[in-house]
Amino acid sequence: MPQLAPHISVVPGSGIRRIHEIALELGGAALDGVTMLAVGEPDVAVAAHIADAARRAWAADATNYTANGGIPALRRAIVAKLAERNGIRVETEQVWVTVGATQALHQAMTLVLAAGDEVLVPDPGYTTFTMNARMIDAVPVPYRLAPELDFQPDLDELERVVSERTRAIIVNSPSNPLGSVFDEPTLRALLDFARRHDLWVISDEVYEAFTYGAPHLSIAALDSDDRVFSVFSLSKTYAMTGARVGYLVTPPGLAATMRTVQEAAISCVAEPEQHAAVAAIEGPQRSVTDAAAHYAANLAATRALLDARGIRYLNPGGAFYLWIDVSHASGGDVAAWAERFLIEHRVAVAPGSAFGRTGEGWIRVCLASREEDLRRGLALLPAP
Template identity: 70%
Template sequence: MPEIAAHIVATPGSGIRHIYEIALQRPGTIMLAVGEPSAQVAQPVRDAAAAAWRAGRTRYTANAGISGLREAIAATLARQNGLQVGTERIWVTAGATQALHQAMALVLAPGDEVLVPDPGYTTFTMNAHMLSARPVPYALTPERGFQPDLDALERLVTPRTRAIIVNSPSNPLGSTFSRATLQAIVDLAVARDLWVISDEVYERFTWGEPHVSLATLSGGDERVLSVFSVSKTYAMTGARVGWLVTPPGFEAVMPAVQEAAISCVNAPAQEAAVAALTGSQEPVEIAARAYRENLAAACRVLDERGIGYLEPTGAFYLWIDVSHATDGDVAAWAERFLIERGVAVAPGSAFGASGEGWIRVCVASDLADLEEGLRRLPAPR
């Protein structure tokens, strides 16, 4: 039998999915491990998808997506993000996951290096391996409030470095980078002639300073590839609609790249996304308030029990310190905790070596489940 390509075999699995798959086999598990919003998709959005199916609008669309959706995205970017782009730079993707892979495939050749946050979303590293590129982690540590050390970041740049990945608000940390930090990263990219891939999936959920899109910063428009999605904002995780905003100059290559990857995103889901972006934004505001209230309630439980955590400033996650209980192997501990205590949490080491001793908990779940799950965590002695 022929061998599987070596770079595919070397691609690490997802520690989050490992826990999730075990939890699915154990009825009654409190599920706090995956980033699944508890909010319901707004009825007009569901109606738009259903109407498309009933009317038989299920044919191929343009590679880049239906014009109505790209126009709605352009209007949203201008209104919400201060980002003025033509629709020729907007490419509808199968969720942000494909947009991230597409962005990395556009700028990374085999052997190239990409700087990835550590802790950071698992697919940053997985995608690099799948593209025969080398992920180089830049550490986000408690000592610096999980903010990047910009001098250390610059020291990681080598002649093989091609891109920096930035994720603010952060999954898994629930942290955000300041405008000054983001500008410094863009300045570094300009000085060293690097691309920047900006994962902004949690843009609508910030708890303090407003979200900043990197492409709006000085020097950003010509080198930032921006990734967005309806998954978290509109609780449409299963619809699989995201978009990639490219810098100028990608228009000639993108049709072939998109055709080779997915051809196009399914038409009814695109129509649902149009309804989400152009309809009332009250459901998003309601969800944001609910997630913020859940965060506050979760923090109270942890404070009462003396368990440390990172004060969240964005997204809907809590980054919790359980190093007092894990004996240096949080992945093994999380599996035992699931089996013995019936709570699924994401081990921090799934997001990089800097996550050892920490766990990520999604607070966009049922509040009673969230509070009960956190009460089952072992408290420091």
């Protein structure tokens, strides 16, 4: 039979998905008896005004093709939001509505990477950074976010791994899986690095709405020479992961190219979901502030529990994850340990090695869960 393209065989699987599949085997589709702390799924309901907008769109038969970039009302709402909340001033033709942030990331990488090109990806970093690169026959090159530096970028390390084949760097703040947040000096240093080596910057800002302390800062707000692609999503902010609405903000001058690549990839995002997105961005933000308070309370409770048990963790500056050190128990193979922990205790956590080599010995726990589930799951972690 015909063979698949050779580069497809080196696309890595998801270590998070592996844990989820075992959990489904144990508890069925409803995950009965399994405490699920592995998947980044908000545990709050979508706000009523967002759901109502989607229902009205379906009732009005707003189910047609839209412009490749999205319905005008949504693109205008995003432009206004970017200026007000992110300090990014763009034209409408720089905003492209996508099937979640996942497609936005893939689209940006497709635009700037050819076969064999290298892209610098954070390690630990979100799994699809590496998967996307391999899908388009590019080469992901990890740059280490080291525990000894509180998982912040090391500019010396970046200078060691960049090469003449490097075309882009992915920056993720707030970070999934770490929850680390990059301050303005760090973001400026990363931009300076990109300028020195003439690199594109792809900025993943999916968790922009959830920070603890310092506010989120968009790297594109500091960009002076149009090298940043910014990726955003409504999934986590508005608890609408299944609606699949994100957006890619491009440098100026790419409108014709974007129309072509959007048509080839998706044509457009489903129209009812776009109307829901308008309601989310322009409507009351109470659900977002309530969710942020809920995640912050869960963080405080879990930190107190881990502190009392002497278990080390990274104190996150944002997102809704807790990065926990279980190296004293995992025996150098945290993926295998996480599977045993799930089977023995019915608690699912994401192994840190799913996010890169530097994640070995760590786990990621989702704070967007019920406090009682977090208490139960973390109470079963082995103490040093």
